[in-house]
Structure formats: C-alpha cells, structure tokens
Amino acid sequence: MTSQPVAAYPARDQYAKPLLVALLSGCGVALALGLYAKLHHPTKYALVFAVVQLITGARLTRQAASPAWMATVHRWSGRIAILLTVPVIIHCIYALGFGTYSARVIAHSVLGCIFYGAFVAKMLSLVRRDAMPKWVLPVLGGVVFVSLIGLWATSALWLFATKGVHS
Numbered sequence: 759m760t761s762q763p764v765a766a767y768p769a770r771d772q773y774a775k776p777l778l779v780a781l782l783s784g785c786g787v788a789l790a791l792g793l794y795a796k797l798h799h800p801t802k803y804a805l806v807f808a809v810v811q812l813i814t815g816a817r818l819t820r821q822a823a824s825p826a827w828m829a830t831v832h833r834w835s836g837r838i839a840i841l842l843t844v845p846v847i848i849h850c851i852y853a854l855g856f857g858t859y860s861a862r863v864i865a866h867s868v869l870g871c872i873f874y875g876a877f878v879a880k881m882l883s884l885v886r887r888d889a890m891p892k893w894v895l896p897v898l899g900g901v902v903f904v905s906l907i908g909l910w911a912t913s914a915l916w917l918f919a920t921k922g923v924h925s
Contacts, residue, residue: 773890780882784898788875791847795867796856807839808906815899819892839906840877847874866912873905 814832818824850870857863880898883890 773886773894776886776889777883777891777894780879780885780894780898783882784875784877784879786875787878788871791851791874792856792867792871795851795854795871796858807835807842808903808910810835811839811899812903815896819896843873862912862916866909869905869908869912873902873909876901876905 811832814828814835817828818832847870856867858867876898880895880902883894883898887895
C-alpha cells in the first residue's frame, strides 16, 4: 500500500503567520510605548519625509514599472523620517509621558503609540513581502502616514495655530 502525499496548506494561508507576527509585534510596540510613557514619572520634523513616503509608496504600489530610483527614494526618505522622529519620541516619553489632561494630548499620546506600532508591523511585513497579500504594505503604510499627520496636527500645527510662529 502506498501512502498518499499530504496536501499542502492552501495558498491563501501562506501569509497568515507572517502577517500575524508583524501585526502583533506592532501592537506590542504600541502598547509597550504607551504603558511606559504612562507609568514612568515624567519630568515635564518629519512631515516632508512623510509626504515623500506617501507619494513614492503610492507610485510603487500602483505601477509595476516604477523607475528604479523610486524604491531607493522611498526607502531612504523613510529611514530619515524615522531617524528624525527618534529624538522626538525619546523626549516625549521621558520628559512628558503619556498625557491625559486634554483630548488633544490624549489623541497625541495614542497616535504616537499607533505610529510606532504600525511602523514596526510594516517593517516586519517587508521581511516576508513575497508571502504577504498585496494590500498589507499599502494599508500599514497608510496607517503610518495618517498617524504621523495626526501627530503633527496635535503638536506642531496646534502650537503654531495657538501660539503663532516666533522668530
């Protein structure tokens, strides 16, 4: 008697585990940042790169024949944007903590956690990009972009609108 070969898992499930790992890791980072910022005792620039990310990411997603330089610009503008936000998040967490004294501050604190959580999920999704459905990177990139714009609106835009720009 010959044994029958075991059927492989359906192709649609090939991305389930890597996607779950990426999303859970992103959620873990978001939760850890929020908890740490809330629990520790507080002591009281990246918009241009976000727009470049949005434009180049949209172009890369929609067009298979994008210019070769487009992916390089997308990767490097993302790296620079994250490097510019690291000092900001360090300051926010260590100096200010997870603020809850106004709706704007709560929104800003939550958006900061969502931003870094989505960023981690997006970066981990890139590791197994070939195993992910095509919608994963644009959706995670969109969450990163929207949360960064929300962060900007609840910080710099709010400051400029209420206090003005002083030279």
